[in-house]
Amino acid sequence: MSKTTFFFGQSVFGQLISLIDPKIISDVSKACNADRYVKKFKTKGHLISMVFCALTKCSSLREVSGAILGLSGKTKHFQLDHIPKRSTLSDANQRRDAEVFGIIYNKLFRKYGYIFSDSLIKDVINKQIEIFDSTTISFFKDILKCVGRKPKDGKHKGGIKVHTVINVD
Secondary structure (H helix, E strand, C coil): CCCCCCCCCCCHHHHHHHCCCHHHHHHHHHHCCCCCCCCCCCHHHHHHHHHHHHHHCCCCHHHHHHHHHHCHHHCCCCCCCCCCCHHHHHHHHHHCCCHHHHHHHHHHHHHHHHHCCHHHHHHHHHHHCEEEEEEEECCCCCCCCCCCCCCCCCCCCCCEEEEEEEECC
16 A cells, blocks of 8 residues: 655645646646747646646736736745736736637646546536526606606607526526
């Protein structure tokens, strides 16, 4: 009964990133010219930063760069060569094509797809899909005359705007 020490001392995020094959990232970035005219912030660093953003549920680039900066002693565990600034992340998001990450995702899914059962994926997708609807209710035009803006043509619309979010599950 031998224990593996491969993941010893690494964070969970570092263990997750170590499962991504660097050869896949380098092959795809070469094929798509994703690292053309890039000095420091290569596709691998961009991918790690965006996966970190998704898993920590950051809502802005400032949060991402600040959170990674807070973990600056542990960036070697998740293979991030340097900590990106907010402007670097913004420039990379603007210039690097999203298709690169789609191809990387598809290759990783082909490699590790056998681990996921179909029912698990369907359950996750059903819980994450939401239906949005917005409707104007104009039953009370006479009562709600004062609601809304006053257009130049004099035609005033009275009503209530209703926004609804329904989970598919």
